[in-house]
Amino acid sequence: MLAAQLQSYLAEANITATVEQQQQLIAFVGLLHKWNKAYNLTSVREPEQMLIRHIMDSLVVSPHLEGERFIDVGTGPGLPGIPLAILNPDKQFVLLDSLGKRIRFQKQVQIELKLTNITPVESRVEAYQPEQGFDGVLSRAFASITDMLQWCHHLPAASGKFFALKGQLDNAELANIPKNFAIEQQITLHVPHLAEQRHLLLIKSSD
Numbered sequence: 001m002l003a004a005q006l007q008s009y010l011a012e013a014n015i016t017a018t019v020e021q022q023q024q025l026i027a028f029v030g031l032l033h034k035w036n037k038a039y040n041l042t043s044v045r046e047p048e049q050m051l052i053r054h055i056m057d058s059l060v061v062s063p064h065l066e067g068e069r070f071i072d073v074g075t076g077p078g079l080p081g082i083p084l085a086i087l088n089p090d091k092q093f094v095l096l097d098s099l100g101k102r103i104r105f106q107k108q109v110q111i112e113l114k115l116t117n118i119t120p121v122e123s124r125v126e127a128y129q130p131e132q133g134f135d136g137v138l139s140r141a142f143a144s145i146t147d148m149l150q151w152c153h154h155l156p157a158a159s160g161k162f163f164a165l166k167g168q169l170d171n172a173e174l175a176n177i178p179k180n181f182a183i184e185q186q187i188t189l190h191v192p193h194l195a196e197q198r199h200l201l202l203i204k205s206s207d
């Protein structure tokens with residue numbers, strides 16, 4: 001049932017996934033559902049809704065990713081990082097969150113789904129010092145754009161950018177982003193069967 005739903009949502013969104021990737025996505029939903037009570041992972045309780053609100057909402061970002069190395073800041077249970085890692089096995093994803101129990105959940109997912117391209121990290125983002133800058137800094141339901149840029153300015157490589165997944169855009173928030181950053185592109189995302197507006201902001205340092 002869930003597998004058929006996923007297949008039709010992927011077709012609607014024009015996203016290609018192998019049978020194995022589809023199985024991994026469904027298994028991820030199963031683990032989110034199984035461990036949600038114990039780990040308090042998401043307010044979305046039903047697997048059918050998780051498919052739309054978490055899996056598809058993450059996957060629609062995939063066609064817009066540029067580069068090989070990404071960090072998902074404030075990833076919680078691995079959103080959008082884990083669905084994107086499943087769909088893009090050639091890209092690497094650091095999944096960072098300050099809450100240990102969410103990182104423990106991600107490690108369990110990593111083992112059960114045999115994901116070799118994710119690295120769960122428990123840290124506050126402000127304190128995290130990577131050896132190398134990232135091509136992309138992903139965020140979803142993390143912080144205001146201004147706070148996110150202030151806390152994460154040290155993370156992208158010189159050519160890297162921020163990929164901020166947002167709901168309804170707040171004009172005041174957009175107008176007030178720090179002066180040394182510029183919104184390069186504002187993309188409207190279409191998530192099958194989701195009524196709410198979704199946007200992806202691509203932001204670059206203008207220094």
Ligand SMILES: C[S@@+](CC[C@H](N)C(=O)[O-])C[C@H]1O[C@@H](n2cnc3c(N)ncnc32)[C@H](O)[C@@H]1O
Nearest residue numbers: 074075076079097098099123124125140141142
């Ligand atoms: C609302 S949740 C969003 C989780 C996920 N990105 C999603 O879309 O479902 C925000 C997450 O950010 C984490 N977080 C908040 N401040 C943080 C910080 N300074 N450094 C790292 N993680 C942080 C929280 O622990 C929480 O898991």
